[in-house]
Amino acid sequence: MNTHSRSSCSFLREKSKMGASVLQSPAFLVVVLTAFITLSILPQPVFGITRHYKFDIKLQNVTRLCHTKSIVSVNGQFPGPRIVAREGDQLLIKVVNHVQNNISIHWHGIRQLRSGWADGPAYITQCPIQTGQSYVYNFTIVGQRGTLWWHAHISWLRSTLYGPIIILPKRGVPYPFAKPYKEVPVIFGEWFNADPEAVISQALQTGGGPNVSDAYTINGLPGPLYNCSAEDTFKLKVKPGKTYLLRLINAALNDELFFSIANHTLQIVDVDAIYVKPFETQTLLITPGQTTNVLLKTKSQYPSATFLMTARPFVTGQGTFDNSTVAGILEYEKPPNNVGSIKKLPLFKPTLPPLNDTSFAANFIPKTS
Ligand SMILES: *[C@@H]1O[C@H](CO)[C@@H](O)[C@H](O)[C@H]1NC(C)=O
Numbered sequence: 001m002n003t004h005s006r007s008s009c010s011f012l013r014e015k016s017k018m019g020a021s022v023l024q025s026p027a028f029l030v031v032v033l034t035a036f037i038t039l040s041i042l043p044q045p046v047f048g049i050t051r052h053y054k055f056d057i058k059l060q061n062v063t064r065l066c067h068t069k070s071i072v073s074v075n076g077q078f079p080g081p082r083i084v085a086r087e088g089d090q091l092l093i094k095v096v097n098h099v100q101n102n103i104s105i106h107w108h109g110i111r112q113l114r115s116g117w118a119d120g121p122a123y124i125t126q127c128p129i130q131t132g133q134s135y136v137y138n139f140t141i142v143g144q145r146g147t148l149w150w151h152a153h154i155s156w157l158r159s160t161l162y163g164p165i166i167i168l169p170k171r172g173v174p175y176p177f178a179k180p181y182k183e184v185p186v187i188f189g190e191w192f193n194a195d196p197e198a199v200i201s202q203a204l205q206t207g208g209g210p211n212v213s214d215a216y217t218i219n220g221l222p223g224p225l226y227n228c229s230a231e232d233t234f235k236l237k238v239k240p241g242k243t244y245l246l247r248l249i250n251a252a253l254n255d256e257l258f259f260s261i262a263n264h265t266l267q268i269v270d271v272d273a274i275y276v277k278p279f280e281t282q283t284l285l286i287t288p289g290q291t292t293n294v295l296l297k298t299k300s301q302y303p304s305a306t307f308l309m310t311a312r313p314f315v316t317g318q319g320t321f322d323n324s325t326v327a328g329i330l331e332y333e334k335p336p337n338n339v340g341s342i343k344k345l346p347l348f349k350p351t352l353p354p355l356n357d358t359s360f361a362a363n364f365i366p367k368t369s
């Protein structure tokens with residue numbers, strides 16, 4: 001997640017030269033042997049399939065809050081494309097860099113057993129992919145199911161380069177809860193009217209805190225509480241009497257976020273691709289980089305109302321931060337016999353905890369681990 005200071009890839013080559021002398025030491029052989037034996041007795045993934053993806057890193061013009069700018073994107077999409085796989089599947093993701101920035105992609109939360117070099121942090125596990133170059137990430141998902149996500153892992157390019165990783169259970173293995181009617185990714189992000197690369201580079205130069213974002217987003221959309229943004233609102237259209245699985249991802253750069261849907265309860269069933277003891281809550285807290293699957297049971301009857309879902313940060317530290325609120329809309333499909341009535345439906349708004357509600361956080365966090 002974090003911004004890593006830029007070191008050079010020749011430094012990594014120096015290190016691997018040092019590695020050669022270590023290779024000959026007896027202690028090293030013992031370590032290798034032990035690791036080998038340990039790995040061979042670990043449960044092996046049962047048969048999965050190989051899934052191929054191609055990520056073309058290219059520029060895309062995007063307009064939010066009446067500001068148009070060119071962003072770095074995957075395949076021109078913002079947020080980026082979904083990766084869908086089952087536990088046990090192998091992923092081969094070819095990343096082709098068509099932009100001027102050096103790029104690497106991190107598969108956030110994937111355990112990378114025996115494939116550490118596919119993890120993605122630039123200058124940590126790989127040299128970034130340079131302009132005109134490509135790299136194939138090759139890894140297998142072992143012992144994880146739920147939601148994870150991918151993001152650029154160099155400088156602040158992750159502010160526009162991110163997307164969901166949806167991990168279904170192995171074929172034939174059910175969820176430990178009733179099969180939801182529909183599954184919907186809900187990704188929180190941040191929008192900067194300025195170029196985020198200029199923001200972080202200015203902060204590194206001055207030593208001050210980086211300028212804060214202009215909006216939070218849900219699936220790339222800031223929603224109706226911001227100026228010049230009503231058209232860019234995430235709408236979750238639902239039917240009454242159904243259960244929806246929301247795959248929440250906090251892709252904001254650094255902020256913990258409260259989230260709530262007016263007049264609805266959320267049941268948390270999975271955190272960071274691990275099932276948890278399910279619990280219900282009106283409001284949840286999600287830390288940056290975290291993912292969580294929640295069940296949303298819709299009202300049994302058409303409610304003749306619409307409901308906002310909102311998120312805003314939880315902050316305890318000093319320093320400036322974006323204290324704004326992103327909103328999306330939960331909209332019930334009108335029953336077919338509900339004719340006429342073009343009058344506006346009442347809109348309910350959730351109440352989020354105060355920005356500094358440490359007691360909420362202290363209460364909530366232990367339930368998710
Ligand atoms: C973005 O907009 C600029 C200015 O209108 C244009 O020159 C450029 O070709 C556009 N880029 C893309 C990727 O569409």
Ligand SMILES: *[C@@H]1O[C@H](CO)[C@@H](O)[C@H](O)[C@H]1NC(C)=O
Nearest residue numbers: 008009100101102128130131
């Ligand atoms: C990309 O990486 C190369 C090699 O380290 C470096 O020479 C170049 O300046 C980098 N490009 C940018 C835009 O940072």
Ligand SMILES: *[C@@H]1O[C@H](CO)[C@@H](O)[C@H](O)[C@H]1NC(C)=O
Nearest residue numbers: 090092114115136137138139
């Ligand atoms: C991916 O990694 C596996 C395991 O290391 C290896 O057997 C396979 O050849 C690799 N495939 C590609 C296309 O790189």
Ligand SMILES: *[C@@H]1O[C@H](CO)[C@@H](O)[C@H](O)[C@H]1NC(C)=O
Nearest residue numbers: 194195198199200202210211
């Ligand atoms: C950061 O904010 C300051 C004050 O509003 C502004 O002068 C500066 O241009 C901003 N920096 C960037 C990179 O947008």
Ligand SMILES: *[C@@H]1O[C@H](CO)[C@@H](O)[C@H](O)[C@H]1NC(C)=O
Nearest residue numbers: 065214225226227228324325
């Ligand atoms: C929205 O625009 C109005 C009028 O231009 C301004 O008074 C208000 O402060 C703006 N609100 C936000 C959240 O930027």
Ligand SMILES: *[C@@H]1O[C@H](CO)[C@@H](O)[C@H](O)[C@H]1NC(C)=O
Nearest residue numbers: 262263299303304305306348
């Ligand atoms: C939503 O909740 C508010 C406040 O708790 C309540 O007054 C209202 O009747 C509820 N509306 C619906 C449609 O559930």
Ligand SMILES: *[C@@H]1O[C@H](CO)[C@@H](O)[C@H](O)[C@H]1NC(C)=O
Nearest residue numbers: 312320321322323324325355
């Ligand atoms: C957000 O911060 C601004 C500037 O620091 C302040 O004027 C405003 O009252 C704050 N809004 C909320 C909702 O806390």
Ligand SMILES: *[C@@H]1O[C@H](CO)[C@@H](O)[C@H](O)[C@H]1NC(C)=O
Nearest residue numbers: 315316354355356357358359
């Ligand atoms: C939160 O902020 C309010 C007003 O800014 C302050 O009165 C209150 O003491 C703070 N609460 C905590 C737990 O820090």
Ligand SMILES: [Cu+2]
Nearest residue numbers: 001106108289
């Ligand atoms: Cu990450």
